[in-house]
Every structure is written in C-alpha cells, then in structure tokens.
Amino acid sequence: MGNLFGVFSPYVGWTSFGVNWSVVFMMGGVLPSSFWLGGYPLIISISELLRGLGREFGSLLSGFQQPGSLLIPSSVLLFIVFSNLGGLLPYVFTSTAHLSFTLSLALPLWLGQILLSSYKQPLWVLGHLVPEGAPMSLGPFMVLIEITSNLIRPLTLAVRLFANLTAGHILVVLLSSTCGGLTTFLGLSILVLLFVLELAVCIIQGYVFSTLNILYFSESETKVMVLK
C-alpha cells in the first residue's frame, strides 16, 4: 500500500479485478452447518445470542411480528458483525468499509419496505407524512421534511457503517506509523485501547444497522399489511 487508503484497496497487483472482495463469500462459512443434532458450542452460543436479540427485535415490531420477520435482520446483523470483525484481523479486507457494499445492503432493504407499504396502503403512507399532533399550518413543510427524511434513510444507514469502519481503520494505520521510534510505547498503548474500541464499534454498528431496519419496517407496517 502506497498511501493511507491503500489498506482499503480491493485490487491486488497481479490481477485487474478485485480479488479481495472474495472475503464477502467467506463470511457465509463462519458458521458452518452442524453434524450432530445438538449443534456445536460456537453455534449454540450464537443461537442464544440471537434468541435474546430476537426478543428485543420482536418488541420493536410493535405486535405485528410475523413468522420469519426476524430472519432478515438477524442474518444482516451476523453478516455485518462478522465482516467487521474479520476486517480487524491482519491483512484481511474489510468489505463494510466501502460505500458500494454498505449501500447495496441498505438500499434494497429500505426500497423493499417503501415499495411494499406504498403498494399495499398508499393513503396510509401519504397520511403519515404529517406526524400526529403537528399543527396543520406547518403541514406543507412537514411533508417535505418527512419525504426528505424517508429518502435519506438508506444513505444514512450505509454511510454510518462505512464511515465508522473507515475512520477506525485509518486511525489504526496512522497510529501504527508512530510505532518503531521513540514514541513506540505510547503508540502501542493507545493502539491497544483503540483496538478494544474498534471491537465494540464493529458489534455496535451491526446492531444499529439491523435495529434501524426493524424500526423502519415497523413504521411502515400496519394490520392491513399482515400477510395471510
């Protein structure tokens, strides 16, 4: 890597296509299928975690939880967390530190919700552009603000994840450049603390992404939309 952002480059010198993107396919192999009926310790612990998260996600769906409604948020959470944690390993490419990747996660999820709710209950969607309790004189402005806030959701979802991961990696690269001289001990101690922070950020960002997805989904969902 010849510059500060070289660590984010998916391209390798010996080929013209981004071979580093192959990490995306490997994230599916992090939780292998079980051989025995009871599962194995790693998948049992992750299942327990998902069960707890499922209770929390279910409460966010405000009573309109259907069978399978937590599958997408749970799998997106695991995928993002494992991609983020993999990026902390030496030499491993961080796929979530690219806007193209995070946007390709956020945009279909958001667009699907918008299209579904617009198709099933267009009047309800239009009616909710003016929040309850807002004065009618502010109606036109509220509509514009609500439309803007709705349209900007996929961008915020994608940029939040991308910016957090990119900033963390850049900080690590910059701090590591201080090591090797007189400031090695200071640089190393700050690096250790930063690494702990990065671990937390990796998990929290995945949690925030999927929680916000559930919130946006629950906002667009009513009893009319419960599929039979």
Add this chain to the structure above:
Amino acid sequence: MFGFGELPKEYNVKIHGPYDPAVYYGPKDTPLSEVKLGQLPAWLSRRSKNPVDWVRAGSRGYWRWSHKYLFPKHSGIVPVVQMAVGLSFFFWALNMSDIRKHKLQKYHW
C-alpha cells in the same frame, strides 16, 4: 450438476452405515504421510484428475477439521483462532505481491 449435493456413488448405507462427509468411500489407498518418496509419482498418478474430485477432497478435509476442532463439546476458542489465522494467512498470500513492495518504500503507512 457435476454430482454436487449428491451422495458419492461408492456409498452404500447398508455397508457403510450413516453417511459421514469426512470419510472417503472409494477404494482405499496409502495415506500421503505413509507414502515413500520413490512411490510418490505412482501415488500421484493414481489420484483423480477431475477437478470435481479435488473439490470433494477439500470438502472431506474441511469436515475432518470440523469433527476434530469444531464439533466437540468443549472445543473452546481453538476453532475460532484457527479460522482467524487461516483467513489472515489467505489474505496475506493473496496480497503478497503488494506487501512485498513495502520493504522498498521510504515512508510506510
């Protein structure tokens, strides 16, 4: 397609019992660790030249690793560390052509 997802042709549930993806059910041969150096060309010539069989061999190796390190009740953190090291090594090897140039650089990021 190519037999992926299907049971091996040599497998017979009445003879071999429950299917284990880590076991090779074809004709038995000397394990590589017991092959003498002079017997190596003959041993290599007996291997299948079909890439699908190479993928199957890799799959069996993966299941053998899983049986030994992942599925035991008290496996601990070992499989996680091995997966992490394996992933790091894979990407180190993949990016070696760029990493090798770091030594020649005046300023390192």
